[in-house]
Amino acid sequence: MACTTILVGKKASYDGSTLVARNEDSPSGEYTPKKMIAVSSKNHPTRYKSVLGHFEVELPETALSYTLTPDAVPTIGVWGACGINEKNVAMSATETITSNDRVLGADPLVEYQEAQGQPGEADYQAEKLGGISEEDMVSLVLPYIHSAREGVLRLGQLLEEYGTSEMNGIAFQDVEEIWWLETIGGHHWIAKRVPDEAYVVMPNQQGIDSFDFEDAFGQQKDHLCSKDMREFIKDNFLDLSLESEFQARLAFGSYSDADHVYNTPRAWVMGRYFNFNTFKWDGPDADFTPTSDNIPWSFVPERKITIQDIKTILSNHYQGTPYDPYGKSGDSSLRGIYRSIGVNRNNFLGLTQIRPYLPESIRSLQWMAFGSNVFNAMIPLYTQVTKIPDYLANTGARVNTDNIYWASRIVGALADAHYYATETAIERYQLAVAKQAVQLLKENEQVLLADPSQDSLALCEKANQNIVDMLKKETDQVLDKVLYLASNGMKNAFSRSDN
Structure with a gap:
């Protein structure tokens, strides 16, 4: 699913909240109606069956109530998108990300295949179940976790066991921490804790840059990964870093021409908005341009970030640059050449805010806007409720x-x-x-x-x-x-x- 994500640590936000926000966008030529609902822990199913992957999973006996933002017409599954559970833990899934042939050849995606022929025939091929996808992740994880870290570990275990049919990035959030997990091929994953004083920009690419395996296989303070990640990298010659610190984006990501039109310009304009004076963003001697492959995963902002800042940047269409599709001045050939954040195919903007200074019963808000962000408005909703209007x-x-x-x-x-x-x-x-x-x-x-x-x-x-x-x-x-x-x-x- 085409999306844009921003993650804001508690020391970078205006009020000490953790903030996670994501645009869910439909694929080109499609518009997916969405809704927001409250799901009760009562009579929660004990078994989950994927519509697209056809696999089945036994669910834990005890579930939590939670909010959900599913497809309004569930013909291809739930696609729960984002929500907050009764323990004030949030999840946003997923941001579709990129990879490369070295990774996907070494650990292929687990894609569903229908049975071919009839049983007993010489060329019969049995049905092949698919792996976990965006359709499934929130439903399989959010009702069962009590912290952001626990969310990473539960999803990681499911990915290792069932595999995934696509490359995805997933955010987990509680009152103290935000974690970002990226799937690596069919069965592998890495996750990194968002620095408290920083914000993260994610525009449909593999995003994590530096990754510390000493921490991931030691204290696990800021890094987590699948159990055999070191061996997977070594056996498949994935480490392209010349530095001592492993560079995950070099190993697992992509640097295609399509990225430079569709993905990196969005990272550029987000960094430009929050760190306009920190770096040079325009001109021939710019530190970063819309096609730069080295735009950092995280930045320390020049000032604290508000809810309205996030709404503004996730509605961005390159206003103030030559690339604005609504622009009137400058070189007309540049207008609309890069994919905007605020695009016609925005399904919704979901921003989850967990506030440390309020009682748990009113601590969490789920801010929602639907349709194209350039023209919509966003409202907050309490999540510890039994129904949504x-x-x-x-x-x-x-x-x-x-x-x-x-x-x-x-x-x-x-x-x-x-x-x-x-x-x-x-x-x-x-x-x-x-x-x-x-x-x-x-x-x-x-x-x-x-x-x-x-x-x-x-x-x-x-x-x-x-x-x-x-x-x-x-x-x-x-x-x-x-x-x-x-x-x-x-x-x-x-x-x-x-x-």
């Missing part, structure tokens, strides 16, 4: 404005075609939603903290509904404005009236 949870295949996914898609398609005419309406919509959402959160938390004996579940579910009601009102209003402005710009417009 219908405006987010009732999405289906039918196009309508009774849910935020389809309403956002319609707003985006209209506004994109009339970008400058609708720009002010979109900006005011986004600001109005963001401002009111923060106000509603603050009001709810003041009530709860004033009297901790109150029913936090009821208050949080009521707050969620109030926030969603506000979002629906503002979205209906901006749809009305954008439709009016787009109608005025129709090609068959004529100024003479019959009245």
